[in-house]
Amino acid sequence: MNAWLVCASLLLVAGLLPVVWGTARGPLGHRVVAQNCGTSVVCLVMLLLAQGYERPAYTDLALVLAVLGPVGTLVFARLLSGELDEEPRWGRAVTALTVAATAPVVIASCAATGPGRAAVKVVFIGVLLAAGNVIASRTLSGAHRNPTETRYD
Amino acid sequence: MTDTLLLISLCAVAATATAAVLVRDPARQALVLSVLGLALAVLFTVLQAPDVALSQLAVGSALTPLLILLSVRKVRRRGRREEDGR
Numbered sequence: 442m443n444a445w446l447v448c449a450s451l452l453l454v455a456g457l458l459p460v461v462w463g464t465a466r467g468p469l470g471h472r473v474v475a476q477n478c479g480t481s482v483v484c485l486v487m488l489l490l491a492q493g494y495e496r497p498a499y500t501d502l503a504l505v506l507a508v509l510g511p512v513g514t515l516v517f518a519r520l521l522s523g524e525l526d527e528e529p530r531w532g533r534a535v536t537a538l539t540v541a542a543t544a545p546v547v548i549a550s551c552a553a554t555g556p557g558r559a560a561v562k563v564v565f566i567g568v569l570l571a572a573g574n575v576i577a578s579r580t581l582s583g584a585h586r587n588p589t590e591t592r593y594d
Numbered sequence: 595m596t597d598t599l600l601l602i603s604l605c606a607v608a609a610t611a612t613a614a615v616l617v618r619d620p621a622r623q624a625l626v627l628s629v630l631g632l633a634l635a636v637l638f639t640v641l642q643a644p645d646v647a648l649s650q651l652a653v654g655s656a657l658t659p660l661l662i663l664l665s666v667r668k669v670r671r672r673g674r675r676e677e678d679g680r
Contacts, residue, residue: 442598442599446599449599450598450599450602453599453602453603453606453636454602457606457610457629457633458609460629461606461609461610461613461626461629464613464625464626464629465613465616465617465626469621469622472622472625473625475625475629476625476628476629479628479629479632480632480655483632483633483635483636486636487635487636487639490636490639490640494642496644498644499639499644501644501648502635502639502644502647502648502651505648505651505652506632506635506651506655509651509652509655509656510655512655512656513628513655513656513659516656516659516660516663517624517625517659517663520660520663520664520667521621521663524621
């Protein structure tokens with residue numbers, strides 16, 4: 442077990458516990474924010490696992506998750522828009538925290554892979570993850586403001 | 595030592611699945627289910643099965659919640675229409 446795997450397990454414990462707690466309890470807005478945070482945490486864990494197992498192909502998992510995670514959150518924001526009446530209080534802080542956590546992981550994996558196409562891919566995943574997070578959190582904080590406008594039932 | 599990671603991911607799957615059972619509202623259950631999909635994907639990756647994890651991510655993170663939420667919406671709408679008809 443190398444340092445990457447230790448980091449991955451630490452991130453898994455520290456990230457997934459609050460996420461499960463947050464998705465299982467509280468108002469609906471908080472739950473969606475917690476689910477979005479969970480996709481980012483798992484995406485970072487996938488990047489760390491790819492380094493830890495020394496299999497660059499495992500970064501594909503992180504890439505797929507970085508694309509599909511925000512899509513899932515947007516699905517929730519669209520279909521639950523009628524019920525998202527309360528703005529998530531910690532939404533901005535959680536988004537800032539996950540984006541801030543993305544940076545060191547991406548930089549470390551880049552430094553480990555060395556210059557080349559693999560490093561560009563890791564940077565691309567990081568940018569995609571951060572952008573998806575920001576877009577999802579904006580949509581979520583916008584969904585409660587005009588719930589009747591986006592509702593179509 | 596590699597067993598630690600396996601143990602952590604197994605515990606994560608167990609905790610998330612228990613949470614998915616304990617949450618009773620279907621719309622809220624869809625959220626917990628998508629987190630369960632993430633935990634399963636981590637477990638499959640730790641077990642060195644990235645292809646399974648890939649399909650689990652594709653299905654679990656966007657498709658399953660979409661299907662559940664669409665079904666919930668349809669059922670609710672039909673119930674409302676029947677109430678109006680009477």
